[in-house]
Amino acid sequence: MPENLDAIFKPRSIAVVGTSRKDGTIGREILYNLVAYGFNGPVYPVNPKAAYVNSIKCYPSISAIPDKVDLAIIVIPKEQVLSVVEECGEKGVKGIVVISAGFKEIGEKGIQLEKELVRMIKKYGIRLVGPNCMGVINTAKDIRMDATFGSTLPLDGQVGFMSQSGALGNIILEYADELKIGFSKFVSMGNKADVSGNDLLMDFEDDENTKIILMYLESFGNPRKFTKIARRLTKKKPIIAVKAGRTLAGARAASSHTGALAGLDVAVDALFEQCGVLRATSIEELFDYAVAFSNQPLPKGKKVAIVTNAGGPGIIATDACVSLGLKMSTFDKETYKKLEEILPEEASTQNPVDILGDGGPKRYEKALDVVLKDINVDSVITIFVPPLMSKALDVAVAISKVSANYDKPVLGCFMGREEVLTSIQELEKNNIPAYLFPESAAKSIAGMYKYRELSKRSEGNIVHFEVEKKKVKSIIDNALSAGKGYLSQDEVRGILEAYGFKYPETQLVKNEEEAVNSANRIGFPVVLKIASLDIIHKSDAGGVVIDLEDEGDLRAAFKKVISNVKSNAPEAKIDGVMVQKMVKGGRETILGMSLDASFGPLIMFGLGGIYVEVLKDVSFRIAPITDLDASDMVKSVKSYPLLKGVRGEKPVDIEEIEKYIQRLSRLVEDFPEIEEMDINPFVVFEKGRCCNVVDARIKIERSYKQNKF
C-alpha cells in the first residue's frame, strides 16, 4: 500500500459509483460538484439504471468503464460496498472514498463490515477515505477536485482542513465561503478506516499549497504518532485544532491521585501544548484564527496598538488584549508628537488611539501609518464604528493601503451590519481580516503570537538514562504471573531503584525485636510502615508512625501499628513492617502516571500534601517526556515559587526533579504493563542532596494491551 495519498488527492480520472439523476441526492451532488468545480480529467458516472447523468455518459459498473480509473467515489448502500471495492481492485483503481454510512459507527454489525472493507483494500493496495464521510477536495490548479456533496464550492487558498464530523464539514465549507477563507485541501475523514488524521498531517506537511492546517477532531487514533508528526510540523506550519468530547472522558475509577486528577481533557491540553498545536475552543474561534493566519503575517512580539473612532470598542479591545496576555504598546515620543500633529485636540494619542467619531479615511490613513512605523508596535487592531455620513468604504481603502506597506499584522473590526458590508468586502479583498467584535480581533492576534512563540521553541530531547530494564521486566513478569494488581513494597522499590530512584534506607522486619535491631543499624529517627498488599492507604489504616526517636518509641509504635491494622483491616494479610530512615526536611512532591485510554501514559507532577490533595495544583504531559517538557511541567504548577524558595528558604534542586520526571517517563514507556503509579511523597532537597522516594505505589494490568501504533 503506498505511503503517500496521491491515489486520493491526485487522480487523473474519477468514477462516481452510485450517482443518480435525481436532484438533491448525494450521488448527484458529488458528480455535479466535480463537474462544476472543473475537475482536470474525465469523470465517469456509474449507475446501472441510467444512460447518462448530468449530460455525461453513464456506465453500468466500474468494470464497464473502458478507460483507466484512478479514484472511485462510492455512494451506494452499505451492503453493496464490498463487492464494488473488489471490482475496483480488479480494475486497478488505487484510491477510494466511501461516502456510504452504516459501518463502525452503528455498532457490532458495522464494525464487522468495516473490518472486511479494510481487508479488501489492503489486498489490492488501495488507499481509502471514509467510510461515513462527505468526501474530499483538492483545489490545486492541476487537479481541481471537489468530490464532496457540500452545498458550496470551495475557494482555493492555503488552508488544509480535516474534519472528523461529516455534518460539520458542510457547515465549515459554508462558513469559510462567507469569510472568504480558501482551502488547499479539505477532507471529511469519516470513520478513518484507512486514511487517518496522521496520514493527512503528513500529506499537508509536504503539500506546498497548504500553509495552515485546521482540524476538527473527536478522537485520536494514534496520539503518539500524532505527537511525533505535530512536533515537527508546527515548526513550519500552524496547526489549529478544535477537539470536541472535552468533558465526556471524566468518568474513570481511579485510586491513585494521578488517576483521579487526570480526568477531563488534560491529556489533550498537554498533547497540544507539547506539540505546539493551537487549540481553539469552538468552531467560531477556529475560523477567527483561520482568517487572521491565512491573511496576515505573524506578529513579532506581543505589543498591540489600537486605532479606533469610538471609545467604547477601544476599551473592549484593550480589555481583551490585556486579558489574553498581550501588551498595549507604549509609543515612542516621536509617535505621540506626530499623532498630536495629525489628530484634533480632543482625540486621544494614547493607546488605544481614538481618532474621534468624525475621523474619516485621511485621519485613519495617517494615524495608522504613524502607529505602524513605531518599533514598539507589533500588530494593530483598527476599529471602525459607522457614524452618520461616514465613508466606511473609503476608510477600508485607506486601511488596506497603509497596511500593505508594513510587514506587521493589521486586523480590522468594523462594527456594523449592512452599512459596512461593502467596506468589509474591501478589507477582505485586501487580506485584512474584518471582525464583527473587538474580542475576536484580539483573540486572533493572541493566537498568532502564541503560535509564533510555540514554533520558535526548541523541540527538546528525549534524554537517555542508564537503567536496568531486565530487572524490572522480571519483577513485572513474576507479578503478572501471580496475577497481581498492586505490587508489593519490595517490588515497587526494586522497580524504582532499577530506574535510578533512591529510597531512604529501609528494612522489612517480622517482629518487634527485629525492628529494634534494624532501627539501631539504620540509625534513629525512623518510620514504621505496615507492609501488606491488601492495604493501599497505609495511613488511613493506622499503619504508619513517623519520627520515632528511640527504642522506647519504636516498641510502642510497633505494637500500635499491628493492633491498628488488625482492627482497621482485619482481613489484610500482613507481610511484616518496614523500618525506614526518617527523611527530615526537604519539600514533598508527587510524581505520578495514569494511563489514558487513547493517549497512553500521562505523567503528573505537583507538590505533595495539600497542594495535590486540596489545591489540585498539578501539571500533566504525555510520555515520552523531553527535557523541555519536564522543565515546563515543573514551572507550570502554581506553587513553583515554593521550589525556588520563598521567605529566605534555599531553592530545591529543580534539575533533579526534572531528571526524575524523565526517568519516570522512560519507565512507563518501557513497561506499558504499568497502569497507574504515584510516587508520593517524593522528597526533594537543595542541590547536592539526592531526592528520596518516601512512598510509592504501582499497579500493573495483566491484560493491558498497547494501543496499536
Added chain:
Amino acid sequence: MPENLDAIFKPRSIAVVGTSRKDGTIGREILYNLVAYGFNGPVYPVNPKAAYVNSIKCYPSISAIPDKVDLAIIVIPKEQVLSVVEECGEKGVKGIVVISAGFKEIGEKGIQLEKELVRMIKKYGIRLVGPNCMGVINTAKDIRMDATFGSTLPLDGQVGFMSQSGALGNIILEYADELKIGFSKFVSMGNKADVSGNDLLMDFEDDENTKIILMYLESFGNPRKFTKIARRLTKKKPIIAVKAGRTLAGARAASSHTGALAGLDVAVDALFEQCGVLRATSIEELFDYAVAFSNQPLPKGKKVAIVTNAGGPGIIATDACVSLGLKMSTFDKETYKKLEEILPEEASTQNPVDILGDGGPKRYEKALDVVLKDINVDSVITIFVPPLMSKALDVAVAISKVSANYDKPVLGCFMGREEVLTSIQELEKNNIPAYLFPESAAKSIAGMYKYRELSKRSEGNIVHFEVEKKKVKSIIDNALSAGKGYLSQDEVRGILEAYGFKYPETQLVKNEEEAVNSANRIGFPVVLKIASLDIIHKSDAGGVVIDLEDEGDLRAAFKKVISNVKSNAPEAKIDGVMVQKMVKGGRETILGMSLDASFGPLIMFGLGGIYVEVLKDVSFRIAPITDLDASDMVKSVKSYPLLKGVRGEKPVDIEEIEKYIQRLSRLVEDFPEIEEMDINPFVVFEKGRCCNVVDARIKIERSYKQNKF
C-alpha cells in the same frame, strides 16, 4: 427636581432644537426617527434658518413655539447649549436630552461647561440625559418615542437597555434588530451629568414593560447606591451587564497584600456577584443571553437534554454544557424506552439524543416531546444541521409546536447559513432562540440557570456589632493631625480592639530587663517584634524573633533584634520592642482592605503565608459585607477545605472568621480615612478558642475624600 424620569420618558410634546433639512445630519435623523416611529404627540422642529423640516413647520427658537413643550432634544454646537437650556427652563420644559458633544469627555474646558449645564438644569428643575449621547427610546404604546439618531427603528419588547457608549448604542440597535430583540426603553447615557445608571435602574424597576435589563458600562458613578438598588432589583428582573475597562485599573502602587491583589477588576466581579448581576464578557454574549431571557422561561434546574441530528455538534454542545457547570440529564427508564420506540436502531437514545441525519420534523417532534416530558430534564437544546433534502422549515415548525406545550426553556441551534434562514425566522417567530453555534446555546442556558440561583438567594443582613467608635475616632484624628500614613502598633491595636478583635497579650518594652520582666509576667514562649513606625516589613529587617522558650533565648533575641534593625534600617526611629505571647497552633489567615477608586472599601479574605503570597488564593467583596457575603468569601477560596480540616485535623471556627470579616467591614465603613489594611496573620482556632490578631497594619489617608454618594 423630580425623582422620577417621567420628564424624559413620558413627554406629551417634543422639540428638536438644531434639526436640519440636510439628510444624514444628526438633527435630521432624530426628527425623522421621532416621526417615523410615530411619537404620540406633536414634534416641533427648531431651526432659525428653516421654515419647515421633514414637512413639519419649523420654529426659530424654543420660546417661539406657541404650545407647551415637555421634552427638548438638543443637537446644536456646545457653545450654544447653555443659552438654549436656559430658554427651555424659562418656557417650562422639564426634560432635556443633550446630544451635543464637547463636555466632560474633552477635558478641563468641557468639565467647566458641564458643571454650568448641571447648575442650569438644577435651577429650573429639569432632568437631563447626556450630554454626548445618542438619545433615548421609549416603545410604550401610549408614547412611542424614538429620540435617537440610530439607523434602525427599534422593535418593541421587554428589554430595558442602557449604554455608556454612544458608538456602541447604534451597533446595539442594529444587532438587536437582526436578532429580533425588542426594547421597552433604550438610553444612551453619555456623560451622565444628571440622569445616572442608578436613576435608570430605578425607573426600569418600576416599569412594567421592562422585564430584562441590559447594561453596557465603562464606569460606576455610585457603586454603593448601585449595590443597594441592584440587590433588590435582581430578585425581580435579571440584570445582564457588560463592564468594559476590565484591565485598565490594574496600575496601583500598593504596599499591602490586599492592595497588591486587588488589581484588575476583582471589584466589579465582587460587586456583580454580591448584587446578583449576570456579567457578560462581550457584547456578543450579552445578546446571546438577551435572546434567551426575553423568549424563554428560566430553567428550574441544571439538567440539560440535547436533541440533535448530527453527532459532532451534539458533542460540542455537551462539552460546553458540562464545562459551564450544567449537568447532562440522565433520563427515566420510561424515556429511554419511548425513544427506542420512536427512533431508528442506529440512533442514540442516550443524552445527547442523536436522531440521525435523516431525521425529519416528525422525529424531532416526537423525540423532543418525550424528552421534555421527563422530570429529569430542565431545559433542552435542539440542534439541527441541514443535510441534503432536509426540511429545515418543517423541523422549525415541529420544534416550536412541541416547545409551546412545556414550561421549560427550549433553545435552538440551527447550524447553517442561507438554507436555514427561513427556519430560523420561524423559530424566532415562535420565541425559540436560534443560535449559530452550540456553545452559545449552552452559555445562555447556563446564564439563565445562574440568574435563577442568584435571584433565589437570600439578600443577607448587615449584622450589628457592639463597637467603640469614639475611641477609634480619637486615635485616627490624633494620627491625622500628626500627618501619619502608617499607624503605630499601639494605634492599630487600639483601633482593632475597639472593634472587637483580640490580640495575644503584648507589652511594649524599652530595654532587655523590661523584656525579661514582661515575658515572665506574660509567660513563655514569647515573640519579640521591633516597634518602629519607619519599619513596615519587620521580618525583612530582622526585627522579629519567635518562639522564645526561656530567659536565655529572650536576652539573646533582644540583642539580635536591636542589632539587626540598626544595621538593616539605620535611619529608623526605634520606639521599643514588643513582647508578645507566642500563639501556637491554629491556622493563619489574612483579612485585609484596599480602597478602590470607584468602589470604595474592598474586603479581602484568604489563608495566610504561601496561600496569599504564592498562590494568591483570596476572595474579595465590597463593603458593606452582609453575613451571607462573609460566608461566601470564606467558602470561595480554594483552600477552604483546609479550614474544614483535612487529614484528621479539627475544623477551625468558620463562623468566627465570618464574624470578624463583618467587623472589619464595619470598621472601614465607619472610617473612610482607612486607606489600606492587612491583618496578617489573623490566627484562627477550633471552636471555643478566640481568633488572634498576630500582626496588623493600617494606613490612613489625610486627604481622603469619600465618593459623593
